[in-house]
Amino acid sequence: MSGADPTLESLPDDPTFPPSVYERTARLLRVGVLVFFLLAFVGMIAALAQNPSETVSTLLSSTPAVGFGSFGSLWARLVVLEPTAVITLGIYVMVAVTIARVVYATVDFYRGRERLLAALSGCVVVLLIVGLFVVAPFVH
Amino acid sequence: MLVLVLVLALLAIAAGAGFLGSLAGLGGGVILTPVLVLFFGVPFGFAVGVSAVSVLATSTTTGAAYVHDRLTDLRIGNFLQIATVPGALIGATATVILSHTSLVPVLLILLGVVLIATVPGSIAMRHEEQPPEVGGDSLSRRLHLSGDYLDRVHRRVVRYQGQDTTEALEVMFGAGIVAGLFGIGSGVLKVLALDRALRLPMKVSTATSNFMMGVTATAGVGVLFAGGLVLPLLAAPVAIGTTLGSYAGSRLLPGLTNQLIRWVFIVILVVLAAETIVRGAFSL
Numbered sequence: 098m099s100g101a102d103p104t105l106e107s108l109p110d111d112p113t114f115p116p117s118v119y120e121r122t123a124r125l126l127r128v129g130v131l132v133f134f135l136l137a138f139v140g141m142i143a144a145l146a147q148n149p150s151e152t153v154s155t156l157l158s159s160t161p162a163v164g165f166g167s168f169g170s171l172w173a174r175l176v177v178l179e180p181t182a183v184i185t186l187g188i189y190v191m192v193a194v195t196i197a198r199v200v201y202a203t204v205d206f207y208r209g210r211e212r213l214l215a216a217l218s219g220c221v222v223v224l225l226i227v228g229l230f231v232v233a234p235f236v237h
Numbered sequence: 238m239l240v241l242v243l244v245l246a247l248l249a250i251a252a253g254a255g256f257l258g259s260l261a262g263l264g265g266g267v268i269l270t271p272v273l274v275l276f277f278g279v280p281f282g283f284a285v286g287v288s289a290v291s292v293l294a295t296s297t298t299t300g301a302a303y304v305h306d307r308l309t310d311l312r313i314g315n316f317l318q319i320a321t322v323p324g325a326l327i328g329a330t331a332t333v334i335l336s337h338t339s340l341v342p343v344l345l346i347l348l349g350v351v352l353i354a355t356v357p358g359s360i361a362m363r364h365e366e367q368p369p370e371v372g373g374d375s376l377s378r379r380l381h382l383s384g385d386y387l388d389r390v391h392r393r394v395v396r397y398q399g400q401d402t403t404e405a406l407e408v409m410f411g412a413g414i415v416a417g418l419f420g421i422g423s424g425v426l427k428v429l430a431l432d433r434a435l436r437l438p439m440k441v442s443t444a445t446s447n448f449m450m451g452v453t454a455t456a457g458v459g460v461l462f463a464g465g466l467v468l469p470l471l472a473a474p475v476a477i478g479t480t481l482g483s484y485a486g487s488r489l490l491p492g493l494t495n496q497l498i499r500w501v502f503i504v505i506l507v508v509l510a511a512e513t514i515v516r517g518a519f520s521l
Contacts, residue, residue, distance in 0.1 A: 118311065127301040188458075202311065227326075
């Protein structure tokens with residue numbers, strides 16, 4: 098009986114999203130998670146080791162936050178291996194992976210000759226970039 | 238309290254939130270935000286910033302597993318983002334405008350009432366393992382909003398067809414606004430749109446909701462960063478915990494029945510609705 102069980106290969110193919118697209122998207126997300134996890138973990142351990150007696154109240158009143166897109170400021174802090182900058186870099190990686198997967202989808206829709214869906218997906222990419230680099234600084 | 242103690246506590250709590258979130262299609266932020274505020278005295282704005290990062294972590298982690306297992310519907314998820322992302326940007330901007338008014342508590346109470354109103358409908362579908370096989374609306378057929386997934390419990394390939402696309406888009410737009418307003422993934426509304434409007438199987442609904450949440454959260458994260466609300470040393474343990482918890486949940490979900498996942502979702506929905514109303518009432 099178990100020999101007749103269906104597998105992932107039993108699923109019918111969507112010409113726009115064949116199994117290779119699922120594999121590629123899953124790989125992108127896995128790499129993103131791994132890189133983020135490593136950066137966040139290293140940054141967190143380094144921050145705790147640097148100041149083991151720090152209290153929550155001092156953390157809430159003193160931790161500097163970097164505005165999104167302040168790459169120069171982030172780079173300067175990374176050069177001196179500031180732990181919170183390492184964590185911030187990890188968060189940036191996750192944001193970049195998220196945008197990349199929407200870009201992938203736009204390309205896949207276009208290749209599948211689904212122009213309407215490609216255009217809609219392209220609009221999402223534009224909106225994300227506008228949100229990060231136009232709306233966010235405006236709000237700031 | 239020492240930061241070290243808070244970090245260890247957050248790791249454990251976030252792992253639990255990520256586990257439940259990955260099963261129910263939620264980001265975990267709805268559990269973490271009140272815990273941070275009520276039990277650790279973290280200001281609401283910082284809690285929202287941490288919550289948004291945890292949503293990103295859950296979405297990316299579960300996305301890797303569910304996309305690989307082809308439980309996530311890439312076509313439907315990518316299509317519906319056209320409604321959630323503008324909603325999230327409007328919501329995030331509205332937060333800035335409304336932050337100096339007393340409207341936010343009223344909106345919270347309204348959201349809670351709306352969530353409560355959806356509970357009877359979800360309970361009515363409690364025995365439904367697979368949605369009925371009926372043709373979708375014209376937009377759904379035109380955009381091929383249909384698919385198949387491998388149900389490992391019932392050992393068969395299940396075919397589904399999106400039903401009410403317009404209603405799904407409307408709910409997704411609302412989900413985006415709520416996500417932007419409160420810095421959450423709005424997974425609960427996304428699952429409702431996928432499950433109730435599009436009539437997708439529950440596993441596909443939660444997996445696709447998890448996939449979409451990261452994109453909605455990204456739209457709001459920039460605003461939160463700009464507002465100085467993302468504290469890296471708070472965000473790291475929460476994101477690490479949710480990553481571990483959601484990974485465990487994503488390994489478990491394919492082996493569960495749709496009915497059990499629906500029950501998990503209903504329980505979280507009721508708790509969340511009550512929490513939202515109470516939080517709004519106390520803020521008035």
